[in-house]
Amino acid sequence: MDNFTASLPLMLKQLKLSTMLQQWNTLGKKAIEEQWSPQQYLSELCHIELATRDDKRLQRLLKDAKLPVGKHLSSFDFTLVDGVSKPLVADLINQPDWLKYGGNILLFGASGLGKTHIASSIGYGLIEQGHKVKFVAASAIVQQLQQAKRHLRLQDELVKLDKYSLLIVDDVGYVRKTEQETSVLFELIAHRYERHSMIITSNKSFEQWDELFDDSTMTVAAIDRLVHHATIIHCEGESYRRKTALNKSK
Structure with missing residues (x-):
């Protein structure tokens, strides 16, 4: 593992990109296997990060709202x-x-x-x-x-x-x-x-x-x-x- 790769988890943690931190390595292997472009790999990482954040925000809003369960x-x-x-x-x-x-x-x-x-x-x-x-x-x-x-x-x-x-x-x-x-x-x-x-x-x-x-x-x-x-x-x-x-x- 080169110095850039070794420091990547630390930088992701410092930037508070927790989902990227969890997924960058696994997704990187998939990107190599499927021959993704660097842009496609980065785009997919960002998409996963944003989707996770949206889901967490939704869960926070639902918890705070205290709406009756199941009344959709x-x-x-x-x-x-x-x-x-x-x-x-x-x-x-x-x-x-x-x-x-x-x-x-x-x-x-x-x-x-x-x-x-x-x-x-x-x-x-x-x-x-x-x-x-x-x-x-x-x-x-x-x-x-x-x-x-x-x-x-x-x-x-x-x-x-x-x-x-x-x-x-x-x-x-x-x-x-x-x-x-x-x-x-x-x-x-x-x-x-x-x-x-x-x-x-x-x-x-x-x-x-x-x-x-x-x-x-x-x-x-x-x-x-x-x-x-x-x-x-x-x-x-x-x-x-x-x-x-x-x-x-x-």
């Missing part, structure tokens, strides 16, 4: 729910321009109609394109923000969430109507308005949001910000979960 677009049966279609959801995934101006998606419907599944499928689709997504139950994010507010660091907590292009807040309808909870929920909505996107699922329509917010003025202000740049989906029908279970049993 391909596994949702749109024939069981009215008011939403696969082309509509696919367009929201494949044409994510709405993320650029902080557009929102609002999913309404009774419990069991698959709102969480639809929201999660959009999240998975956007992560595959490299967008940062975070899924969180409404009750959990409210508690998190309440705690931050008590320690006088609510703004810091809201800024931390800015790194996510999309924040999925699931089951807003189950937030308790107290001044402390609804005020931080409003702060979250106001903070992300026209800056970063949200998907909100709720079993309560806007007409019922007075049951969520302690103050009617706050209710109107929250709704106004959410709907300004929004795709609104009303899921209707019998329970998606129950229908799915019945189909499986058959």
